[in-house]
Amino acid sequence: MLSKPIRELIATPLDRGIRAYQHGYPSDVTIWHYHPEYELHAIRRSSGLFYVGTYCGSFKPGNLVLTGPNLPHMWVTDRSGYDEGETFGDFIPDRDLVIQFSGEFAGNCVEHFGDCAPLSDLMTLSTAGLVFSEETSRLVLPLMEELTQQNGPRRLSIFFEIIDLLALDKDRQSLSVEWHIPRCQNPRRLDNILGLIAANHDRSDFTCTEVAEAENMELSTFSRFFERHMHCTCIEYINRLRIFKACQLLIETDARITGVAYDVGYGTLSTFNRNFQRFIGLSPSAFRAQWRYGETVGTETRAS
Structure with missing residues (x-):
């Protein structure tokens, strides 16, 4: 997938x-x-x-x-x-x-x-x-x-x-952070940034520095631009996208949790487990077990 x-x-x-x-x-x-x-x-x-x-x-x-x-x-x-x-x-x-x-x-x-x-x-x-x-x-x-x-x-x-x-x-x-901010002075740049993240966030070697370089921006300038428009840091945004995709794979497939972690862009299982617990409030195995037995996840996640 x-x-x-x-x-x-x-x-x-x-x-x-x-x-x-x-x-x-x-x-x-x-x-x-x-x-x-x-x-x-x-x-x-x-x-x-x-x-x-x-x-x-x-x-x-x-x-x-x-x-x-x-x-x-x-x-x-x-x-x-x-x-x-x-x-x-x-x-x-x-x-x-x-x-x-x-x-x-x-x-x-x-x-x-x-x-x-x-x-x-x-x-x-x-x-x-x-x-x-x-x-x-x-x-x-x-x-x-x-x-x-x-x-x-x-x-x-x-x-x-x-x-x-x-x-x-x-x-x-x-529901989400604002995807296209009407008052953004450079909406094309924001589109380019979000498009690059969408296309590459499943790569374990993908970094916010790569995004900044693609836009010819200093990392500090890029970070301020991103947080001002998306209301979260670049790395938190990437982690959220990875974890939400992991939720889909855990529900729809029988893939091993280690494989799911790698498929969504995590190079180590420990980092995946830590972020999954932080955003979803459950371990990946507990999340899969709850949904397979028809229980409801009690946590809804928004960008802060």
């Missing part, structure tokens, strides 16, 4: 519209991936762990999350999740509902229609990922399902009804 986020290629042009669909689990889009489109993602069946940027937490049916452009994300159903309410075997049909739209489409809506101001606010907040309340999820999921079946003007009316419900949710919560 790959331990870096994969760029999802969305074939449908989204500059003038929206894409709405449903899919089962596992599928070719249930890996650790990212794309430049905004995405509203809902879970209808199963339970497990979900990852958004540097956030890791538990999900259950009704989980509703909005992610911004290029924010990596993934939902991993644990083994007990296959047995919730129905017997699925090795495949869970229609687990996910998804709406995707581009920044260009949303920007045009905001520019030409004054009533779309709430959409602009959601776009800004989604750079960190947003999870919505159970009440909002209860209202939005049927609309998302209807959207997957509609054509013509009704699609737009449903979309804006969904946006209105999301904007009214006072109990929504931010």
Whole structure:
């Protein structure tokens, strides 16, 4: 399995519209991936762990999350999740509902229609990922399902009804660090840095110094730039990505823990175990045992 986020290629042009669909689990889009489109993602069946940027937490049916452009994300159903309410075997049909739209489409809506101001606010907040309340999820999921079946003007009316419900949710919560900071004076540099880390954090010899050198920055200058925009150090950010990928491998595969540690970029097992305990609150073996017996991890992890 790959331990870096994969760029999802969305074939449908989204500059003038929206894409709405449903899919089962596992599928070719249930890996650790990212794309430049905004995405509203809902879970209808199963339970497990979900990852958004540097956030890791538990999900259950009704989980509703909005992610911004290029924010990596993934939902991993644990083994007990296959047995919730129905017997699925090795495949869970229609687990996910998804709406995707581009920044260009949303920007045009905001520019030409004054009533779309709430959409602009959601776009800004989604750079960190947003999870919505159970009440909002209860209202939005049927609309998302209807959207997957509609054509013509009704699609737009449903979309804006969904946006209105999301904007009214006072109990929504931010998940990750902000992936693209609107006030960043050099967003291209930040994109380059995050892209380099995404492509190489599974290498045991990968260092923050390598990232700084790639951007022709002194290490001290790079460190200040990174912490100012990501609200954590570069090495902590890399460790979080490695540990979250390790969680996926421990749930989805029977690989030995030593092999998992090496696959996600750790050269020594002791360092892997120490970081896993720090971020997840359990040892790797205890984490795997809990999820295989259907128990729930009691720790949710955010960047601080």
